[in-house]
Amino acid sequence: MFPVLRQYFSPFAKRSEELSLLQIFKPLYIVLSVLGLIPCSIEFPKGKLDCIILHRSAFNHSLCALFTLLTVYIFFGLHVHQVLTSHEENAFADDKMAKTNYIIELVTQCLFCTSAYFCAFQRKNLYVSMFREVTRSWDDLPYVNRGIILGRLRVKVNCVVFGSLLLILITLTAVTYAGSTNLWKRILITLSFNVPEMIQFTVVAFYFVFVLMVVALLKNVEDHCKMFTKARRSIKNNSYKVESGRIPVTLSHMQSVYVKALRIKRQINVAFQAPILxxxxxxxxxxxxxxxxxxxxxxxxxxxxxxxxxECSYWVILQLLKIYALAHSGTLLKKEALRIGRTIHNIPSIDDDEIKLFLEIQHFSTLMTFQDTEITIFGYFPLEAPLMFNMIAAAAMYLIILVQFAKAK
Known part of the structure; x- marks a missing residue:
């Protein structure tokens, strides 16, 4: 029992443990498969083996997606009908603006679900390409102890991200069923509000975990840059000449992995930008x-x-959590790229006339300048830290306007 728990939740990965980057994604993959948010099944082999995509399983995943969407659509219609025909004696029944906002919330939830499932199956090949590219890029630089990176990533994915999903599901259910409304209204809220909200959190978690894997690739590049720098300083201090095999990985090799990581980032951008919008x-x-x-x-x-x-405050907090996760993802990518830039500029030269290394560093720096690390939504705005401030400020401005024009009942 404990070895199984260790495999998914321990922050420490032994050298003998055959843990791959994609294996950490497995618990979240199970949730995505149940909801039909992933177009096909994946096998997670141990060691340095490529992931196996089972294309024949696409039919089963399509059925899961169709069943989930039909459930959301049916109860969306029932919920809208219930709101429009409600004759309860309360302020909500007579407030046209409240009813309109309530229906718009339902519509936006359905729009998100539609876009998420449509993009997942329309861009099936892109998803497959991302999974394979992540696996291969991780094994391109195997010369440092990568267990530390994998251990920390495992805690973030399985404890923080996956644990947050479970906590949100429990609290959302508790808030819904703790009120004094009738059972039918609670069922409508569960299947037309709570289920789409959990689908939305799952897609955001899927996106965030993919970004974390790209950050892990960049962290691996940074560690190899540090190893390269340390070896160069050791050679310089001992007045040795660079011998073949002394430094197992070259700067151009690290540059190649960096380019692959940012190519995966661009694929993530294309795959998730519509649902995120x-x-x-x-x-x-x-x-x-x-x-x-x-x-x-x-x-x-x-x-x-x-x-x-x-209940209202809780729903506001849920939206802030989603915005924070999306904004934090872009910040993580940019910070890791900056760390790589600082590291390669600290690489010492052994001889004053070692032009080749100097040109490689310059080429890497120039490439980093033109390989943008930003994740944008159709090029209109980036997912970075200012996003949360801008969203809160805009919402506060609209709220002030609505409150000023509101009339007392």
Missing amino acids: FSLLQCFHTMVSESYDICQGLLYQDDFSSHNLI
Whole structure:
């Protein structure tokens, strides 16, 4: 039992442990397969073996995707019908703006689910290419102890990312079923709000884990650059000449892996930018509408309960978590690329006339300048740290405008 838990949750990877980069992705892959968010099955071999794509399994994954989408669409229609025909004696039933915002939230959830599944199956070959490219690029630089990188990545993926998904699922269910609404309304909320929200978090987690794997590739390049620098300094201090085999990997080899890592980054950008766009649209609208409901409830409604306040606040927090994950991913990539740049500029030259090494460093630096590390949404805006500030500031501005024009009931 303990070896199995260690294989997926331990931060320490032994040298004898045949752990590959893609194996860390396995727990999240199971969730994606159940929801039909991945177009085909993958086998995760141990050691330095390429991942195996099972194309014949695409039919089963398509059935999972179709069943999930049909469930969301059917209960979306039932929920909209229930909202439009509701005759409950409360402020919500008479507030046209509240009803409109509620329906728009449902629509944005459905739009995201549609775009996520459509992109997953339309870009099936791109997904397959990303998986294979990650596996091969990781094994291109095997000359340092990569267990530390894999151990830390394993904790981030299986404990932080996967654990966060489980925690969100539990708390979302608890908040939904802790209220005083009838059972049918809770079922509608679960299948037309909670399920799409969990699908959205799963897609964001899928994207974030892929970015973490690219960051791990760049970290591996950085470690090899440090090894190269250390070897050069050792040779320089002992007044030795560079001998063949003394430094097992060349700067051009590291540059090649860096280019492959950024090619994977561009593939991730293409594969996920449409779902992320709809996710950010849904996040923005939900933050504004839920905050507006809180203001209206606290200012003008006598029956606004503490559960309503907690539920609305919780949904705002969920949107902030998604925005933070998306913004943090781009920051991680940029920071790791900057670390590589600083490392290669610290490589010492042994002889003053060693022009070849100087030209290699210059070429690597120039390549880093033109190989952009940003992940953008159709080129309009990057996923970086300022994204969270911009989203919150814009939502606050719209909320102020809505509150100023609101009328007391």
